[in-house]
Amino acid sequence: xxxxxxxxxxxxxxxxxxxxxxxxxxxxxxxxxxxxxxxxxxxxxxxxxxxxxxxxxxxxxxxxxxxxxxxxxxxxxxxxxxxxxxxxxxxxxxxxxxxxxxxxxxxxxxxxxxxxxxxxxxxxxxxxxxxxxxxxxxxxxxxxxxxxxxxxxxxxxxxxxxxxxxxxxxxxxxxxxxxxxxxxxxxxxxxxxxxxxxxxxxxxxxxxxxxxxxxxxxxxx
Numbered sequence: 001x002x003x004x005x006x007x008x009x010x011x012x013x014x015x016x017x018x019x020x021x022x023x024x025x026x027x028x029x030x031x032x033x034x035x036x037x038x039x040x041x042x043x044x045x046x047x048x049x050x051x052x053x054x055x056x057x058x059x060x061x062x063x064x065x066x067x068x069x070x071x072x073x074x075x076x077x078x079x080x081x082x083x084x085x086x087x088x089x090x091x092x093x094x095x096x097x098x099x100x101x102x103x104x105x106x107x108x109x110x111x112x113x114x115x116x117x118x119x120x121x122x123x124x125x126x127x128x129x130x131x132x133x134x135x136x137x138x139x140x141x142x143x144x145x146x147x148x149x150x151x152x153x154x155x156x157x158x159x160x161x162x163x164x165x166x167x168x169x170x171x172x173x174x175x176x177x178x179x180x181x182x183x184x185x186x187x188x189x190x191x192x193x194x195x196x197x198x199x200x201x202x203x204x205x206x207x208x209x210x211x212x213x214x215x216x217x218x219x220x221x
Contacts, residue, residue, distance in 0.1 A: 004028030005058040010065065010097065017093035018086055021045075022067030024098075025058035032104030034063040035133070036094045038087075038114025041079045044072050049111055049135065049200050052209045060213065063102060067094045069114060080113065088121040095128060107220070109133030112170070112197065116149060119156065126157035131220050134162045135212070136197050139171030139179055150179050159186040161219045163212055165195030190215045 005025050012020040022045045035057060037050050045066040054064040070090040071080035080087060091108060099106055108118045108129035115134035122128050140147050160183060164176050171179070173191050180187050192199060192208055200208045 005055065010067070012093070012097050014093055014096075017096075018070040018090040019073060020065075020067055020090065020094045020097050021073055022065055022094070023054070024101075025054045025064040025066075027058050027061045027063065029061065031061060031063040031102055033061075033107070034065070034098040034102050034104070035107045035109060036091065036098055036118075036129075037064060037066045037133075038069055038091060038094075038110030038118060039066075039072070040110075040112035040114055040136070043111070044068050044076075047111065048205070049198065052200065052205055053212065056209045056213050057216075060217075063098065065094055065098050067091075069117065084117065084120070087117045088124075091118055091121050092125070092128065105130040105220075107131045107133060109135065111135040111199070112138050119160065120152050122158040123152040123155040129158060132156075132158050132160040133212075133216060134160055136164060136168055136170065136199055137162055137176070137179075139175055142169035145175070148179070150182055153179060153182040154184060156183050157185055159220065161188050161190065161216060163190045163192060163199065163215070165192045165197060165199055167194060167196045170197055186219075188215070188219050 005027050008024050010022050010024050039047050045068045050066045054066050057064050069087045071083040110118050
């Protein structure tokens with residue numbers, strides 16, 4: 001699915017915001033739209049899901065920046081520890097970097113923790129992105145259904161597309177449907193049958209990525 005896309009390493013410093021580090025997928029022709037993708041708490045910008053999505057979207061004519069969140073830039077392994085504000089600031093900088101390369105719509109997305117950071121940043125600043133792509137939103141820790149991560153959802157003013165596996169221990173489809181009722185703007189939940197928190201495996205990756213892209217283009221058309 002690479003088509004005529006090129007991939008370049010990106011490293012951008014800022015005196016005010018955390019550095020941006022990652023990889024930019026650019027289509028052969030000019031791109032009107034862009035997408036920033038962030039990884040989950042246990043991963044990085046080279047996660048198979050992010051790479052597959054970036055390649056697919058780029059082949060369809062969209063520029064995609066998959067970036068390492070600030071916590072991952074500090075250490076190659078381990079979960080984020082008290083870095084939520086910094087990680088959200090890093091996503092704001094990533095949006096700025098991509099915005100400087102194009103004039104069209106910009107979208108912000110991510111897997112699990114990365115998507116949650118994106119949604120929180122968008123709740124604080126509705127002008128940050130034109131839409132959100134939230135993959136495996138971590139609604140609550142596994143087996144801790146009372147610890148809901150929904151406080152910011154009523155403040156969202158950005159349309160949001162959620163993609164969730166039917167076997168995700170971080171939230172059932174039914175729990176996700178209830179959570180989405182808190183969002184006062186356009187939203188949609190796409191269920192991936194028999195998928196867990198990682199969403200993709202070696203056997204279903206192409207099918208899932210194609211479905212995500214189709215739902216994305218339909219929802220944000």
